[in-house]
Amino acid sequence: MENKDNIEIIGSGLKCDNPKCDWNDESIANSELDKWINAKCPKCNEVVLTFEDYERAMMLDIMVKVINEMTPEEIEQLSKHKKIDTDEDFRNHLKSSDFYKDAEGIDSIEKGDVSFYVSTHNEIKCTSIKNVDNNGK
Numbered sequence: 001m002e003n004k005d006n007i008e009i010i011g012s013g014l015k016c017d018n019p020k021c022d023w024n025d026e027s028i029a030n031s032e033l034d035k036w037i038n039a040k041c042p043k044c045n046e047v048v049l050t051f052e053d054y055e056r057a058m059m060l061d062i063m064v065k066v067i068n069e070m071t072p073e074e075i076e077q078l079s080k081h082k083k084i085d086t087d088e089d090f091r092n093h094l095k096s097s098d099f100y101k102d103a104e105g106i107d108s109i110e111k112g113d114v115s116f117y118v119s120t121h122n123e124i125k126c127t128s129i130k131n132v133d134n135n136g137k
């Protein structure tokens with residue numbers, strides 16, 4: 001099995017933006033999202049996916065693909081302008097970006113490969129982050 005995924009997005013699916021509504025369907029794949037543009041929430045009838053939401057989700061998809069096709073050397077190049085030696089450097093690096101700074105679990109993250117949950121509603125934002133188990137690495 002090829003294990004080249006540098007990052008992994010866990011949890012896709014759709015959830016309702018209405019704070020009073022708890023509808024969500026995690027079985028919806030990213031590739032099916034186009035069918036949900038401007039679709040109404042089955043529970044509260046609000047639009048669950050605007051075209052902007054959709055565009056953000058697709059953008060994220062592309063970002064992940066691009067990163068996952070990079071070699072470890074290329075990833076290294078990416079972070080070269082920042083000095084990341086320790087776990088603390090790594091955390092600070094993540095926290096310096098709006099994308100990660102409010103993610104759950106960020107305070108216990110260690111240097112290395114991470115997987116994370118991403119919300120694409122209103123903005124692309126990491127909601128939760130954890131280290132990937134690298135067995136045999």
Ligand SMILES: [Zn+2]
Pocket residue numbers: 016017018021022023041042043044045046
């Ligand atoms: Zn709803």
